[in-house]
Amino acid sequence: MKFFSWGLYAFLPPCTAACLFGLWAALFSGCYVLQQGAAMLGYLNQAVPLEALVEEPHTEEDALFVERVHSIRRFALAELGLERNENYTKYVEIDRPYLATVVSASAKDSFARHEWWFPVTGSVPYKGFFDEKDAFTEAESLKEKGLDVWVRRVEAFSTLGWFSDPLYSYMKAYPVHRLSELLIHEQLHATVYLKGESRFNEELAQFVGREGSRLYMEKTFGADSVEYKRMMDERADSAVYISFMRELVAELEGLYAEYADAFAEDAKAEVLRKKEEIIQAAQGKFEENYDELFLGESYRKLKLPVNNAFFELYRLYHTGGRYLEDFYEKSGEDLKLFVSAAKTLKAGGDVRSRFAEALGISGGLSGEAD
Secondary structure (H helix, E strand, O other), X not given: OOOOEEOOEEEOOOOOOOOXXXXXXXXXXXXXXXXXXXXXHHHHHHOEXXXXXXXXXXXXXXXXXXXXXXXXXXXXXXXXXXXXXXXXXXXXXXXXXXXXXXXXXXXXXXXOEOOEEEOOOEEEOOEEEOOHHHHHHHHHHHHHOOEEEEEEEEOOOOOOOOOOOOEEHXXXXXXXXXXXXXXXXXXXXXXXXXOXXXXXXXXXXXXXXXXXXXXXXXXXXXXXXXXXXXXXHHHHHHHHHHHHHHHHHHXXXXXXXXXXXXXXXXXXXXXXXXXXXXXXXXHHHHHHOHHHHOOOOOOOOOOOOOOHHHHXXXXXXXXXXXXXXXXXXXXXXXXXXXXXXXXXXXXXXXXXXXXXXXXXXXXXXXXXXX
């Protein structure tokens, strides 16, 4: 996961937290629907058949985009067993390079996550807005409550099959590995969704999106291709960055645990002071060792905010250990079988253990603990 940020802004790539469950679910509750639901339905109503892009006159970019989308969808349905529906068969022209803006929040002196509850989806750790001004209004309200707040732009979301999710014009510029990961990730959400299990839902979609994309790229271009190498180089840098963030988050968790039972205001001030010191030290280490750690330039200008809402996203999506990778390996590295087993799961109880059982895996869980 990488962020391109300034101020409260951050771009969150689609294969992390890009599923705006809280946005469309709110169609069933309150005035939120009046402000956001109409915008969402407006986009859906603007959608035209994807094939309209290749009607004359059309560009080579348009034709290649349509061909790639069809190829990815065929692979996702036939090779991975994802839900067969009308997702990504329509197209929307949009005048900005993102779809919506999402707000997340956390306590300043702990990783106590702020959540929203909506029908259908249950509790989710983010709330989305199509109008960015509304997102910043929400952010200011949360900041007034003494929370750390993070606002980010997202490029896609899944309506979990309630609507036919379209493609958007800015996606035409995506490299094929990014497009395939995005579509497979979001289509997994339309295939498997457990109410109230935000973390598992995102971990599963992220894993299936990444591995599904890798398999697609290998089959389509070959493991020796330039396209495949570009994807793997980017993933190598992403793995280094995630490892760096895990270490930082673990250090902050230790700090918060040390002061967990302290209630005095001076103790809280000490936590916040040490928090800033830890983050600034990490920033210095990151910059000093960048050339030794990374292959490309994507992360070089990263500036870490002193903000738990930002780090909580990494706790949510990247500190659950390698249990899905372990499950995948132990079950024979058959992604279609993996998805099929996930389809049998229901919400409630220990979802990891039940997934292991569905895959026929015995011997308990491995990987890092939460």
